[in-house]
Amino acid sequence: MRILLVEDDPLVSDAIVRGLATAGYVVDAVTDAESVQSRLDTTHYDLAIVDLGLPGEDGFTLVRRLRRDGSSLPLLIVTARDGLDDRVNALDLGADDYLVKPFALPELAARCRALIRRATAATANEMTVGQLRIDLAGRRAMDNAGRVLELTRREWSILECLAHHSGRVVSKERLIQAIVSWDEEISGNAIEVHVSRLRAKLGESATVRGIRGLGYRLDDA
C-alpha cells in the first residue's frame, strides 16, 4: 500500500512517514501541492494525505483540482483548523475524511486503513477486517483459518453493512433497513438475535461490538 503525503512541516512529515511505515505503508512525502501531479503521473497511490495549510496552493484548491480532473484517489485531509466550515468545505470538495491536528499516529493509521479498505471494497470487491476476509462479489466471508463461514442471508447482510462502515457505529435502524425489504417488518430484538449469532460465527477473526443505545461496530478482534 502506497500513500502520498502532502505536508509542509518537516517534523510532522517525517513522523508520519516513519509511523505509517511501521503500520505497513510506504509513504512518499512532498511539501507542496505543485509537485503532487508529477508524482501521481508516475506512481500509483492508494491514498493521499493532504494538509490544508500548505504554502502556495492550499489543500482546498488541490482537492478541488484533483476531483475536477477525475481522480478517484482516496483523500484524507489533515488540518490545524477545527471549524465546521472547513470540514464541510473539504468534504464537499471531494475529500473522503478529515482529521484535526494534533492527532495520534495510531488514529491516523486507523483512518488510512479504513479509507483504503473502503476504496478496495469498491474496486476489488474484497475487504479485510482484522483477520476476516470478506468477498463482497461472492457474498461470502472467510475466517482467520481460511474457512468459509456459514451465514444466513440476514447475517450476511448485517456483516456486509457493518463491513462497509467498519470502525464506525452503525445504528440498529440502519441494520434493519439493510436486511429487510420494504414489505417486511422486524424488531430491534430480532436484530440482536441475528447479531449474536453472527458474533458467534465470526469467532476470533473479528468482533461485533454492541454499543448501548447507539448500535453496533465491527472491530478487529
Added chain:
Amino acid sequence: MATGSKLRRAPSIRGRLVVYLLLPLVLLLVASIWADHKTFVTPLYDAFDRALSHTAVAIAAHLERGKDGQLYLEKPPFGPRHPPGNEPPPPDDVFGNHDKSPERFVARNGPAVWRRLFPGARDSFLYRVSLPDGRTLIGDEGLPIAQGNNAVGDFSFSDATYRQLVLRIASYRTQVDGQAVIVSVGETVNRRSHAVRRLDTVIGISDGIQLLLVLGLCLFGITVALRPINRLRERIAERQPQSLQPLPLEPVPSEVRPLVQSLNTLLTTVRDAAQAQQHFLTNAAHQLRTPLTGLKAQLEVLASETHDEAQQERIARLYGSVDRLAHTASQLLALARAEPSTHSPGDFTDVQLEALIGTVADAMLDRTIARDIDLGAECAPAHVRGVHWLLHELLINLVDNAIRHTPDGGRITLRCGMHGHAPYLEVEDSGPGIPPAERERVRERFYSTAGKEGQSSGLGLAIVEEIARGHQARFEILDALEGTGARMRVEFRPAAAKE
C-alpha cells in the same frame, strides 16, 4: 433584565414632546383668555358708563325750580323705591304706591332712595342731586360723587363702595335755571359683572376647545413623526442578536441618520474585530497545532523504535506532557472560538441532537473501550437551532470530562430529548460526582481537578458554559439518576423560539 427596566424608566421622546408642548400650551391658553378679557372689558364698561351717564342726564332734565326757589325733581323717571335684595315684582304704578305727588316724593327726601333703572333689571340704582358746595338737594345724601374737572356739561366716573354695595358712580355737572348742580347716579355692578363673567366663560370654552384641538393635532403629529423611529426600532429588534450587518440608511429620517451611521460604524468595527480575531485564532491554531502534532508523532515513533525500557518510560512521560499541552492549546482555541461574538447568524443551523450524540460517541468510543467504560446513549428525537461545530465541541467536552472522572469499567450515558418544549443534552457518568458546593467553581476557567487520566486543562466545563451561553441554553450540574456520579445537563430554549 436590569438594563430593560432602566431603559423603561428613562423619559421617552414622545413623553418629553408632550410635556414640553402641553405646559406652554396651557400657559398660552391662560394668557389668551387674559388678553381677550382685557380687550373686551374696556369697551363693555364704556358702554355701561355711557348708559349710566344718560340716566344722569335724564334726571337733570327732570329738575325744575319750585316756587320757593328750591330745585325739585318734577317727575321721577324711575320705578318704585325698594331696598336691594328685597324687591317685590315691579308695580303698575311707576311712581310708587305711597308717593302720589312729585312734591311729596321730593319733599320726603329720604336717606335711601332705591330705584330700579329698568323693570326686571338686576341692578339697584341710587341718585343724588347736590350743589357744588356739597349740599344735597334731592336723593341719597351719602352717595359719593365722582371727582372730575368741574366744567359744566362734564361727566366723571368712579368706583365706590357704599352701604356694602359696590357701585359705579357717574356724576354730571350741569346748570338748572342758572343753578350749578351735580347729578350723581350710582348703579350696582351686577349686570356688568354678569356680562363680563359670561363673556369670560365663552372665551374660556372656545380657547379651551382650541387648545384641545391643537393638542390633539400635536399628539397626532408626534405619533406620525416618530413612526420612522419606531420602524427602526422594530427593524433592530427583528435582527438576530449575533447579526453584525449594518442597518439600512434608506428609510431613516435625517435626524436619526447620524445615530444609525454611528451604530453602523460600531457594528463594522465589531465585525472587523471579530473577523480579525477569527483570523488570528486560525493562524494561532495552525502555528500551535502543527509543531505539537510533529512533536507527538515523533515521540510515538521514537517510543516504537527504542527497546530500552527506561528510555521508553521517559518518552511516555514526555508524550504525556506534550499530549496535555496539545489538549490545553486545543481547549484554549476552542474557548476563544466559542466566544458568542465571533459567530454570525449564518452559522446557526438546525442541529439534530441524536445525530450529534452518534458522531461524538463514535469519536470517543476508542477511548472508552480502552478503559473498559460502557459508553451508551438514550436518545429521543430533538433538534436545536445552533452552531453545529460548537455543539459538537460542547458535547465532546462533556464526554471528555466524564471519561476523565469515570473509573475503569464504569458507565457513561449520553441523553437527548425534549423536556416539555425545551430540547436538552445530558451526559451522566458513574464517577465520584461533584459536591454541590463545588458545582459553580468547576465551571470557572482553569479550575482543574485531578481525574483518572491525569490533570485536566480545567477548561472543558468553561467551554461548555461559554457555548451554552452563546446558544442561550442553561448548563447545570446535577446528581446522576443512578449511582453517585455527575449528570451534566444543557437545556436549550423552547423550540418555538427561533434564536
